[in-house]
Amino acid sequence: MTTDQAEQGAFVRAPLGVQERITADGSSPWPVEAGRYRLVVARACPWANRTVIVRRLLGLEDAFSLGIAGPLHDERSWRFHNDPGDKDPVLGIEYLGEAYRAADPDYSAGVTVPAMVEIASGKVVSNDYANMTLDFSTQWTAFHRDGAPDLYPEALRAEIDEINEGVFHDVNNGVYKCGFATSQEAYDKAYTALFRRLDLLADRLATRRYLMGDTITEADVRLWVTLARFDAVYHGHFKCNRSKLSEMPVLWAYARDLFQTPGFGDTIDFAQIKQHYYGVHHQVNPSGVVPLGPDLRNWLDPHDREQLGGRPFGDGTPPGPVREGERVPPLS
Template sequence: MSEQGTYVEKSYNRDTRYITDRITRDGRDGWPVEAGRYRLVVSRACPWANRAIIVRRLLGLEDALSMGICGPTHDKRSWTFDLDPGGVDPVLGIPRLQDAFFKRDPDYPRGITVPAIVDVPSGAVVTNDFKQITVDLETEWSDFHRDGAPDLYPAALQDEIEAVAEPIYQDINNGVYKCGFAGSQESYDESYRRLFARLDEVSDRLRSRRYLVGDHITEADVRLFTTLVRFDPVYHGHFKCNRSKLSEMPVLWAYARDLFQTPGFGDTIDFTHIKQHYYCVHRDVNPTGIVPLGPDLSNWAAPHGREELGGSPFGDGTPPGPVREPVDPDHNPVLSAVK
């Protein structure tokens, strides 16, 4: 997702007018679930896209849903496939994600965002509704889940997952952006206070339970993780979310390391891409474009001790297999240590 938004009374308001078509088992929006038909387009830099990367891997959907990876930076026009030979996506045959949006609507007026799912035969974007994408991967795509895939969105827990995740989205996932893109001191102060009040509240919830909802990983944990893993490298300094580092909040730090060390989470994280995106693209926040060398991220491999709280990452399921689209080990110090 590019951070398109508007400033109302100098507060940041994210533009959430997405293409909301859904890919479903019954194809009611005209897009039936079909293995091999669609391509998930992401950037490893983006926390919203990172959710889809994690869910796809946990569920073992690699053979059913291919993935195109954009580079960490973009201009005002679009995310680009600059990591691919010739700067062209090998499946879609396009250099810019905007080409797929314009294939859907030649006059598409809004931001070109990731994640997006593209219909390969037509070359047109089906949806860029990041929240619905992961829920549908978990529910509508179940015929293509791997054996042993965890149930990330259990029917009996869906209401609780959404009730827990909604304030996390408002005050943490989007809250860091409200701090970073605040246009006034008053707006920043309010967003900062809401962010850390919510982090403290979530910390209290996780003090006696291993996961946010239930006794194994769910969609709620995926949504929180992708913000927490970016907190110290980016949000603490770049977005002025600097009351405390994640590594100075004991419960949340242990919780985040627990997830990071779980197959499907940390092995999707490209810290180099994350830092390059925020520090290079957000020139209004970081005019020089200088990317900091720190912090030292090797501490993500430190023991977390969360096993004592019970539960298990995958419930009755099993871990995902080997990574099919690996992160460059030099971009993740934990992976680098074991390469």
């Protein structure tokens, strides 16, 4: 995540510095190859959370390993401060920035997660979060598990892309536009767009279980990672406070439905999410104090979305248990 500021106090997300892609068709320098890469994420980051969910739903755990940076970082980048010796056990680095500089000693753009790193060279291959999960669905098919769902069905791609575009600008990035705005005009514009989009999404989801109908797709993954963080951080920390998610009945039930679906809630660590946002964004929260609330056990309340029918994984099956070393603390 990056925090460039534009004119008139509006937040503009900085461009990515390593936009290569890993492909199966020879269209990039980086081929799909099991065991060659390590996906580096942070539990706190919604963009990284998308990749963790899709990797798990598709069963790609054996195709590429998972490195998890801690929730705190400084000007030197994301740090593996939750790992033994403060180093990633596979890459042997303390800061993710080391892998970026291995790829380019003069690298000066943002050090972001998610990042795919070539294990042998220690070089970042890609931080292209916009396409990474799509490539998991379309380029890594040889390594999908039996029963993997089709998260990006060809017949629906144009509609999924259209929904994702609006969700990105107004919701995924919209909460940041609210939180990092430095003028009232920029904040008001972002706030209005955010809740207008959420109202439209609620209308869409009032009569269908998922954004595309009966089954989970890439569109649901992208929306859900922002909804999952809404009450814990965006409502207060980023001033997205027209209403809490838990006060928006359709979206709240939809979000709980997915939270209770294997592959979603079992990727969420609310403690790390709060530690990151409140502990790192000093321009928003100078004290660094992390709030104790809200009580998040209501994520386990019944959602009753089954009444809309649908099959979460379509013709596929749920993913298996979370791998050892990748589990998150359960809600208590």
